[in-house]
Amino acid sequence: MTRTPPGSGWCSTAPCPCGIPGPESRRNSRASHPKASRAGRAGSDEGAMTTPAVRVRYAPSPTGQPHIGTVRTALFNWLFARHHGGKFIVRVEDTDQERLVPGSQQNILESLKWLGIQWDEGPEVDGPFAPYIQSERQKLGIYHRAAEQLIRGGNAYRCYCTREQLEQVRTQQREDKVQTRPKDPCSALSHQQRRDREAEGAPSVVRFAMPSTGTTSVQDLIRGEVTWQNEVLDDFIIIKSDGFPTYHLANVVDDHLMDISHVLRAEEWLPSTPRHVQLYRALEYAPPLFGHMPMILGPDRSKLSKRHGATSALEYRDNGYLPEALRNFMVLLGWSLDDKSEVMSLDTMVQNFTLERVSKPAAIFDQEKLLWMNGVYLRQFSHQELASRMLPFLERDLDKRLLPVDMDYLRRIAPLIQERIKLLSDAADLTSYFFQSELEYDSANLVQKGMDQMGTLAAFRRALPVLTAAPGFTHSVLDESLRAAGAELGLSPRQFFGVLRVAVTGRTATPPLFETMEVLGRQRVLGRLHEAIGRLSPA
C-alpha cells in the first residue's frame, strides 16, 4: 500500500548530480550530464575533472522586496542542493544600476535567513569563487573579456543604433507582419564604418550574433525537450552602453566560472534559454542543466503582485506567519512528496526533494491554506516555544504601558490561546485582557441573551462569595463550585458562564472560562467582578 518514497533508494546522495531522479524517470530527460563530459575538453577550465558535484545558485537582483516566487525558487534550489549533498550559492545580480533599490540586498539575505535557507557561498560567507556580487565581479573584467572573445570570434558585434531607431524598425516589422526577428543593421557594418563610428565617439552596445538558421534546443529537466527556430531569435544585447553586462551574459559567464551544474529558475526564463544555450556554445563553455520551475500566480491567475496582498517573505514575517509554515506551504507550490503528505519537517523535504516531483503548471498562492498551515505549526509548539514566538509581537502590538511582559505569566497564557491563534500578530488581541488592569468593553454586553439586568447582577453577586471562598483557585475547583452556583440560580451554564466571561475578560469569546480564571488569578477576577457589578448597579 505504501509507495516507496520517490527519491529514496534512487539517488543516494553525493554521486547523483544528474538531476535525473531515477531510472524510471517519466520524463525523457535522460541526457547525460554535460559537465560530466567536460573532462574531455580538458584544461578549458580549472583542469582537474572529478565527479561533477551539484552546485546550484540563487541569483536575485536587488530591485526591491524579494518576491515570494523568487524565494520559492531559492527554496527549491536549496532543497535540491541539500538532497544531493551539493552546494547552494547566492549570487547578487545587480547589473541594472538604474533599478537598484538600496537595502534590498539585505532584505533578500534576511528573507533567506528567516526561512532557514543557508547558503554555502555568497555574500557574507564568501567562498572559492568570490566575489559573489556582479557589480564587483564586473571590476574583474570577466564580462568584457567574454564579450571581446565573442567579438573576435565573430559571435558578437558593436551596435550603434539608438533606442529610437530600433523602436522604429520594430514597429515597422510588426506592421509588415514580418515573422522573423529584426536583423540589426549594425551587424552588417564594415570595418571602416565601425572605425568611423568609434572615432566619432558614438555610444554603443555589444550584441550577440544569433545564428539565423537552424534550431536551438534545450533538454529541460522539468519540461522535456524544448526547441526554437533560430530565425525568430534576435541579436540580444550582452553589454549595455553603461558598460555593464546584461543578465544574459553575466549569468552565463558567472555560472560557468562558478561551476554551476544546474540552473533551476522560474518558468519566465524559459524563453531566453536559447540565448543562453547559444552563448555557452559560442563561448565554448560546457552548459549546465536547465530546469524551469512553475510560476506562482495570484488568485486571478496573473503573476502574483502587490494587488494580491503580501508578496515578500518579510511581509509574511511581519504579518505573523511562521517561517516553518511559510516554507512548508511554499514547498507544496509546485512540488509534492506523495498523495498525502502536507505538513512535514524540513528534513523530510530534504530527503525527498527531487525534480521529478516538481510539477509543470503554475500554482495559485492560496492564502487560506497558508493561514491554516500556520495554525497547524502554532499548535505543535510547546508552551514555552509559543510564548517566546509571541513575545516580540506582544512587545510590538500591546499598549506600551502593559510592558514588559512577564514571561512566566505568558507561558501560562500560551496553552489557553494555542488552539485559537492563527497568526502571531493576533497574539496581542487574543491576550490583552490578561494584561490590562482596566478592561475596556461595552457594559451592554454584560447582559446576555435571555438575561436581564437584575438577573445578571444577581449572578455576579452569587459568584462573588463562591470565588472568594474557593479553596484553591484552580479550574477544576472553580468549575465544580460555579456550576453548582449557577444551578441554584436556575441559570443554564451557557447563561451563567457567559455573563461571567464578559465580566472577567470583557469578551464574549475566550478560552474556557475556568482555565482563564485560574491563570488570571483570584485577585484580578474578583476585581473585575466588582467592576462589573458597579457598572450594572443603579447609580
Next chain:
RNA sequence: GGCGCAUUCGUCUAGUGGCCCAGGACGCCGCCCUCUCAAGGCGGAGAUCAGGGGUUCGAAUCCCCUAUGCGCUACCA
C-alpha cells in the same frame, strides 16, 4: 501579432496504459464534542481528467488538432 509553456474538484495536488465511474489537503456545508470561541472527530457536496479526433483489448496517462490561460517578445531581471 510572433514564439514558448501549460491545462485533473473553487484552490494546492496524487496519478508514470488496467489497482481510478479519479485519492488526499485547504475552503465550504452538516453532525458530534461543548460554558463562548476555537481545536478535534465523523460525514457530505464538489472533477463529463479543457474539447475533439486517433493509437490500444483497455487512455486522466501515448499521438494529433482545436480552445483557453500564462510567460516572453527592453541598453529589466
